[in-house]
Every structure is written in structure tokens, then in C-alpha cells.
Amino acid sequence: MLYHIVTYGCQMNVHESEKIANVLEELNYQPTENREDADIIVFNTCAIREGAENRAFGNIGALKQQKKRNKNLIIVVCGCMTQQKDVQEKIFKTFPFVDIVIGTHNLYNLKTLISRKITDRKRIKEYQESGELHEELIAKRTSGDNAWVNIMYGCNNFCTYCIVPYVRGREISRKKSDILNEIKDIIATNSYKTITLLGQNVNSYGNDDKTQGTFSELLQDICNLDGDFKLTFMTSHPKDLSDEVIDVMSKNDKILKELHLPVQSGSNKILKAMNRNYTIEHYLDIVKKLRDKMPNIRLTTDIIVGFPGETEEDFNQTCELVKKVRYDGIFAFMYSKRSGTVAEKLPNQIDEDTKHNRVNYLLDLEKEIKAQKEN
Ligand code: SAH
Numbered sequence: 001m002l003y004h005i006v007t008y009g010c011q012m013n014v015h016e017s018e019k020i021a022n023v024l025e026e027l028n029y030q031p032t033e034n035r036e037d038a039d040i041i042v043f044n045t046c047a048i049r050e051g052a053e054n055r056a057f058g059n060i061g062a063l064k065q066q067k068k069r070n071k072n073l074i075i076v077v078c079g080c081m082t083q084q085k086d087v088q089e090k091i092f093k094t095f096p097f098v099d100i101v102i103g104t105h106n107l108y109n110l111k112t113l114i115s116r117k118i119t120d121r122k123r124i125k126e127y128q129e130s131g132e133l134h135e136e137l138i139a140k141r142t143s144g145d146n147a148w149v150n151i152m153y154g155c156n157n158f159c160t161y162c163i164v165p166y167v168r169g170r171e172i173s174r175k176k177s178d179i180l181n182e183i184k185d186i187i188a189t190n191s192y193k194t195i196t197l198l199g200q201n202v203n204s205y206g207n208d209d210k211t212q213g214t215f216s217e218l219l220q221d222i223c224n225l226d227g228d229f230k231l232t233f234m235t236s237h238p239k240d241l242s243d244e245v246i247d248v249m250s251k252n253d254k255i256l257k258e259l260h261l262p263v264q265s266g267s268n269k270i271l272k273a274m275n276r277n278y279t280i281e282h283y284l285d286i287v288k289k290l291r292d293k294m295p296n297i298r299l300t301t302d303i304i305v306g307f308p309g310e311t312e313e314d315f316n317q318t319c320e321l322v323k324k325v326r327y328d329g330i331f332a333f334m335y336s337k338r339s340g341t342v343a344e345k346l347p348n349q350i351d352e353d354t355k356h357n358r359v360n361y362l363l364d365l366e367k368e369i370k371a372q373k374e375n
Pocket residue numbers: 048049161162163164199200201235236237262264302303304333334335336337338
């Protein structure tokens with residue numbers, strides 16, 4: 001019996017698919033690269049932008065023929081898309097050949113649900129408003145010499161454009177002892193060069209449970225473990241990146257000198273409307289501190305263009321910021337309206353042409369800076 005997993009979205013989802021793979025192997029399925037050969041197909045979806053959702057819809061729809069050929073094929077749809085109740089209902093109704101549809105908070109139960117499906121054959125749909133920690137889900141690591149380690153789940157920030165807090169719930173930090181034990185096991189295998197800590201906002205680690213200590217303390221405790229490994233982490237929110245974290249980064253050779261620090265916009269007006277809770281002055285101050293202590297640090301960022309109300313002047317400020325920071329990499333996105341978020345209802349939504357032009361302009365600017373840096 002063979003399984004095939006299709007993963008959309010962020011590193012969090014990539015790692016979650018490793019946990020799904022482990023569940024499937026416990027059920028005696030083996031991996032296949034070829035979707036056509038699979039006896040069970042899992043779609044681990046992303047809801048961050050409309051484009052991601054549409055792609056998943058199209059690809060799920062395309063499975064109808066395969067199901068006709070193989071009546072025993074089991075199709076599972078999970079992840080952030082199906083944590084939106086209306087989208088879950090829509091998938092269940094539109095695609096009668098999909099067998100199991102569950103949200104992010106029901107993933108821990110996947111093994112039971114697949115077994116139930118095999119025995120009584122009824123279609124399954126499960127939704128749970130919120131979730132808790134599930135240490136029993138372990139990963140079958142498939143990301144080469146990098147090992148992902150979740151340190152926390154969820155997000156409390158409610159950036160006004162973003163769906164993540166709605167589909168991933170509130171921040172929950174894992175126990176430091178569980179994180180350290182997982183990392184010790186990873187080191188003991190001698191198979192991984194880097195360990196990447198994962199969280200939507202790693203800098204707020206422990207805010208929900210002060211007994212675990214802070215993120216900078218966690219970093220130091222990991223560096224104190226014996227072994228030959230490199231450590232990195234994502235994602236950092238500029239409002240929470242502390243001086244202590246910068247200090248620990250600069251003092252420990254084990255921590256890679258790279259940081260993904262999403263700025264989203266170079267305009268204070270837009271940052272405020274996005275509910276990002278920092279100013280460009282504060283952001284530049286962090287960049288200065290980072291480079292003072294680590295002159296060769298690799299800085300990357302995320303930028304959204306075309307947020308409601310973004311004028312030419314606001315966009316110019318974003319370009320100015322990019323020129324000042326001279327990033328080593330930029331992920332530029334066109335703003336995508338997400339239902340249920342605050343920005344969905346904001347006036348002055350920007351037309352698609354303008355968004356395209358702005359995103360292309362930024363990509364050209366990035367290329368130019370890269371070329372200059374390489375010379
Ligand atoms: N927690 C991380 C990453 C969240 S999602 C952070 O706060 O940085 C990754 C990126 O997707 C975000 O940084 C943002 O740039 C982009 N994004 C999120 N929602 C979006 C939307 N509605 N439209 C366009 N881009 C979006």
C-alpha cells in the first residue's frame with residue numbers, strides 16, 4: 001500500500017507533512033513519488049493567499065478520474081484551508097470523492113480516522129474550534145540534512161491581512177524539556193547538519209507559559225548541547241526581536257548568521273493599518289544592531305504590496321527601505337483579500353494591475369541589489 005502527500009504553504013506545513021508521513025507509515029503505507037500509484041493521497045493545504053487556495057481546489061478536483069479507476073483510493077484534505085469551516089463544508093460538498101476532511105486541530109486524530117474510514121467506509125468531516133499540544137505526533141524527517149523542530153504553534157498577532165491566527169489558533173509554546181529532548185535525539189542520529197526552529201513568531205516563545213523561559217534562553221540552552229550542528233529559526237517578528245536574542249546569536253558559533261525578518265511595508269501608515277506594532281525607525285534600529293554585532297549577517301524579508309490604502313508614496317517608502325537595508329533576499333507578495341480578516345473590509349482596495357506593477361518593480365530592485373552585491 002502506497003501513500004502520496006501534496007504539501008502547500010510554509011515550513012510549518014512541510015514539517016506537518018513529515019508528521020502525517022509518520023502516521024501513514026505506522027499504518028503500513030509506503031511513500032510513492034507518483035500520485036497515480038497511491039492508495040492514499042493527502043492534501044496538506046494552505047490558506048494564506050487566494051492563489052494557494054485555488055491551486056489546491058484545482059488539484060483536488062483533478063483526482064476524480066483516479067478515484068473512478070480505483071474505488072479503494074482514500075483521499076484526505078487537511079491543513080489551513082480546511083480549518084475554515086465554510087471552506088471545509090464546500091470541499092466536502094463539491095468533491096464527493098474526497099473521503100476525509102479535517103482542520104488543523106484534528107490532525108492528531110488522523111490515524112484513528114483513517115482506520116475508521118477503512119472499516120466502515122463512511123466519509124468523515126471533523127472540525128474543532130481550537131486545539132492543544134500533541135507531543136505524540138512525531139515526524140518522519142524527509143527534508144535532507146535539515147531537521148525542523150516546532151517550538152510553538154499558533155499566532156496572537158492578528159496582522160489585519162492575515163488568516164493564520166484564525167486557522168492555527170492562539171500561541172502555545174512547547175515545553176522546553178520536550179524541545180531539548182527532541183533536539184538531543186536529532187543530534188544523536190548524526191544525520192542532520194542544521195536544526196531549524198519553527199513558529200509563526202518564535203520571539204514570543206514562552207509568553208504563554210513563563211515557566212519555560214524566553215526565546216533567547218532557549219537558543220542558549222540548545223547551543224549548550226554537545227554535538228556538531230548549526231541552528232537557525234523562523235519566523236521573527238520585528239516587534240518582539242529582543243537585544244538578548246541578537247546577543248545570543250552573535251556569541252554562538254552554532255547559530256547561523258542569517259535572519260528572516262519580515263518588514264511587510266516601508267510606510268509607517270501602512271504598518272499601522274496592518275497592525276504590525278513597530279515603526280520603520282524601530283525596524284532600521286534592529287537592522288543596525290544586527291549588523292553592528294554580525295557584519296556579514298544574511299537578511300531576508302517578506303513584503304506585501306497593494307495593501308488597502310497603499311499610495312504611490314507609501315510604495316516609494318517601501319522601495320527606499322529596500323535600498324537602505326539591501327536585503328539578501330525578498331519574498332514579495334501581492335496583497336490577497338482573506339475572508340474574516342480586518343483588512344477585507346478596508347476601503348481603497350488596490351487594483352490588480354497596480355499590484356502587479358509594484359511587485360515587479362520590487363523584484364527588479366532586488367535583482368539590481370543582488371547584482372551589485374555580487375560584484
Ligand atoms: N508568521 C510569519 C509568516 C506568515 S505568512 C510572519 O509574521 O512573518 C508568510 C508571509 O505571507 C507573510 O510574511 C506575508 O508577507 C504574506 N502574507 C500573509 N497574508 C497575506 C495576504 N493576505 N496577502 C498577501 N500576502 C500575505
